[in-house]
Amino acid sequence: MRSISTATALAVLFGSAALSVVATGTASAATANITSPGGLVADEAVKRVFVGDTSAGTVTATDYSGNVLASVGGIGSVTGLTVSEDGATVYAAVQNTHEIVAIDAATLDVKTRYAIPTDTGPRHIAFSGGKVWFTYGDQWDGDLGSVDPTVDPAGGTDPVTMAQFPTEGTSIGIWGQALLDTDPLRPGVLAIGETGISTDSMAVVDVSSGTPALTAWYDGDYTLNNGIGDIDLVAGADRVLVNGHLLDAYADGKFSQSGTLPATGQQADVARSGQIAQVDGNKITTYRPSATKAIRTYTVGSYGTADLTWAPDSSRIFALVGTSNGKYSLKVLTDPDKNVPTLTVNAPSSATRAKKLTVTGKLSSTVALPAGVKLQVTRTDLESPKGKALPAVTVQSNGTYSFADTPPAGGTVTYKVTYAGDAGHAAVSASDKVSVSRAATGLSLNNNGKLYSYGADVKFTAHLGKTYKNRTVSIYADPFGADKPKKLVKTGKVNSSGNLTVTVDMTRDTAVSAVFAGDARYASKTVKVNAYAKVKISTAITKHYKTAKIGSTSYYWFHKNSAPIVTTTMTYYPNREERLDLQVYYEGHWYDSDSEYFGLGTNGKVAVNLGAPGQSGIKARIRAAYINGSSGDSVNSTTYSGWKYLYFSN
Numbered sequence: 001m002r003s004i005s006t007a008t009a010l011a012v013l014f015g016s017a018a019l020s021v022v023a024t025g026t027a028s029a030a031t032a033n034i035t036s037p038g039g040l041v042a043d044e045a046v047k048r049v050f051v052g053d054t055s056a057g058t059v060t061a062t063d064y065s066g067n068v069l070a071s072v073g074g075i076g077s078v079t080g081l082t083v084s085e086d087g088a089t090v091y092a093a094v095q096n097t098h099e100i101v102a103i104d105a106a107t108l109d110v111k112t113r114y115a116i117p118t119d120t121g122p123r124h125i126a127f128s129g130g131k132v133w134f135t136y137g138d139q140w141d142g143d144l145g146s147v148d149p150t151v152d153p154a155g156g157t158d159p160v161t162m163a164q165f166p167t168e169g170t171s172i173g174i175w176g177q178a179l180l181d182t183d184p185l186r187p188g189v190l191a192i193g194e195t196g197i198s199t200d201s202m203a204v205v206d207v208s209s210g211t212p213a214l215t216a217w218y219d220g221d222y223t224l225n226n227g228i229g230d231i232d233l234v235a236g237a238d239r240v241l242v243n244g245h246l247l248d249a250y251a252d253g254k255f256s257q258s259g260t261l262p263a264t265g266q267q268a269d270v271a272r273s274g275q276i277a278q279v280d281g282n283k284i285t286t287y288r289p290s291a292t293k294a295i296r297t298y299t300v301g302s303y304g305t306a307d308l309t310w311a312p313d314s315s316r317i318f319a320l321v322g323t324s325n326g327k328y329s330l331k332v333l334t335d336p337d338k339n340v341p342t343l344t345v346n347a348p349s350s351a352t353r354a355k356k357l358t359v360t361g362k363l364s365s366t367v368a369l370p371a372g373v374k375l376q377v378t379r380t381d382l383e384s385p386k387g388k389a390l391p392a393v394t395v396q397s398n399g400t401y402s403f404a405d406t407p408p409a410g411g412t413v414t415y416k417v418t419y420a421g422d423a424g425h426a427a428v429s430a431s432d433k434v435s436v437s438r439a440a441t442g443l444s445l446n447n448n449g450k451l452y453s454y455g456a457d458v459k460f461t462a463h464l465g466k467t468y469k470n471r472t473v474s475i476y477a478d479p480f481g482a483d484k485p486k487k488l489v490k491t492g493k494v495n496s497s498g499n500l501t502v503t504v505d506m507t508r509d510t511a512v513s514a515v516f517a518g519d520a521r522y523a524s525k526t527v528k529v530n531a532y533a534k535v536k537i538s539t540a541i542t543k544h545y546k547t548a549k550i551g552s553t554s555y556y557w558f559h560k561n562s563a564p565i566v567t568t569t570m571t572y573y574p575n576r577e578e579r580l581d582l583q584v585y586y587e588g589h590w591y592d593s594d595s596e597y598f599g600l601g602t603n604g605k606v607a608v609n610l611g612a613p614g615q616s617g618i619k620a621r622i623r624a625a626y627i628n629g630s631s632g633d634s635v636n637s638t639t640y641s642g643w644k645y646l647y648f649s650n
Contacts, residue, residue: 034060037306037320037328038078044312045087046105051320051330052078052092059092059103064311066332072108075101080125082132085187091132093125100132100147114147114160123177129188129207135178139196142174144212166205166214169253174201183233184272191240193231200225202240204250216250224248224257230267235274236289244268244278262292271310275337277317279305284319286336293366296340298333338426339367345417347432353410353521357434360402361417363395367424375401376418382520383409409520410438438523441465445514448529451637452506454536454571461501462514464494470519473500479508481635506533508635534639535571535626541644542567555647560616563609564646568624572604575632578624580608585619597631618648
């Protein structure tokens with residue numbers, strides 16, 4: 001277990017952010033109110049994780065999956081947490097009120113508040129040798145204190161003891177509120193790392209007797225660490241891990257550098273098993289003791305990790321990870337002792353159906369794999385959409401593998417290769433796709449380019465050629481104009497002649513398409529035709545005094561001073577206009593006189609006053625027209641009404 005360093009705490013000031021407690025893997029998510037990290041510790045006895053909140057003054061409890069169970073407020077500006085050796089009590093260092101607060105781990109009830117006689121701390125905290133140890137002080141005058149929870153102050157004895165950092169053999173002691181760390185497998189051993197200044201003084205002390213005795217001391221001179229932001233006791237060895245990557249051994253009262261981890265980290269935590277979890281930028285990487293290669297690497301985001309701690313049974317890691325909005329998530333990282341192998345699958349990009357192809361790949365790992373590893377292979381295609389298991393393949397000693405297969409179906413064929421994992425490796429899978437050829441089939445659709453009257457019921461017939469199993473065709477109608485979307489008219493199996501027929505009501509120019517989705521041996525195909533529809537149009541003449549024929553043609557008769565009214569009725573579409581064409585008869589021929597556009601009302605009608613000519617003997621004719629592209633839209637084909645003939649008399 002470790003506490004957040006002063007440098008980390010200063011870098012994690014979030015305002016009114018909240019902690020989103022989210023579990024990685026199968027755990028569910030929950031939300032707790034927290035503004036800035038104030039300690040993180042896991043408790044084996046109650047199987048809980050405790051998260052401190054400096055700004056809100058709360059301690060929140062979650063289960064090992066990250067689900068929030070409860071929270072207690074009113075603690076104060078908690079800056080560090082630790083758990084008693086029996087797991088029954090959580091202790092919080094509260095800097096603003098200068099207290100150590102004892103909290104019941106099962107109920108979160110506050111049991112005791114211990115006043116610490118200082119105005120600079122307590123800051124960092126640890127439990128070892130039956131006591132709560134804490135650091136306090138300011139730059140140049142740091143020190144170590146303890147709380148003995150077995151002492152009842154009512155008996156007249158103060159459970160708090162100050163100024164306990166050993167001065168004999170250290171000359172000047174520690175300068176600043178030092179970091180603390182313990183090893184549950186070595187009760188009574190306490191690591192102390194000076195922080196707040198660029199030097200790197202550190203110590204290991206034995207507190208098993210109740211009074212700290214110096215085991216090793218280093219008076220910082222920049223030769224080992226050049227500043228300490230994190231310190232951890234290495235389980236099972238007389239070493240400390242500094243700043244997440246520097247290994248310093250101690251013996252005969254002194255420290256010496258004994259190695260580094262492969263990657264340069266910022267902080268770390270060491271499990272009872274000796275495994276190390278290291279923070280390096282947006283990654284958390286685990287290592288076995290003295291290993292030179294990583295076991296597993298988790299990518300946790302690019303906003304920093306404020307704190308992390310192992311579960312006491314080393315089964316998972318709890319990490320307080322920053323998010324884009326200044327909040328922090330408690331992520332639960334499972335299977336930290338299992339290496340994640342790299343698995344590749346390489347299949348040809350294309351292949352011929354019913355012809356043999358070869359798939360190759362490689363399984364590699366930074367932790368040695370067992371000999372003779374077998375991989376499971378699944379082929380997914382149109383014939384086996386849920387996947388078909390193929391014979392297992394054995395990995396060669398160099399990590400490579402290959403297998404041959406004859407794809408029975410065309411289309412996209414996916415080969416998925418899976419390694420089930422073992423005691424030291426997580427399961428991993430990878431896949432690759434092959435475009436397998438399929439034969440072409442014939443598909444046709446009639447009525448392309450034909451023009452129909454408005455509202456005609458037109459039969460469209462799709463004809464499907466040879467296929468394998470699928471004999472289904474879908475026919476769609478897509479009327480011109482954005483207000484009428486494409487719709488499925490019919491889906492069904494073609495008849496014994498290969499035909500499927502639908503009826504389309506032709507009120508617009510319409511794109512009709514037939515779609516064959518394909519099957520395992522024949523490729524999909526789509527054909528489209530455009531059929532055209534006229535508008536519905538008519539004209540009515542009023543203000544005439546009679547109708548009578550001149551020759552064989554029927555005319556509307558008007559007095560020379562009467563103005564004809566021409567009313568056009570046309571299929572309506574937004575902003576549609578009619579065009580009126582007027583011609584005059586002269587010396588045996590009809591001559592164009594005028595053409596003009598008039599907007600339709602929403603009822604599809606428009607009435608136009610032609611005006612009175614003022615003289616007799618005039619023959620004229622008039623018609624209405626919808627002109628595709630010129631009448632305000634292009635959803636129908638150009639349509640003309642019949643001519644209406646006018647005669648003006650005295």
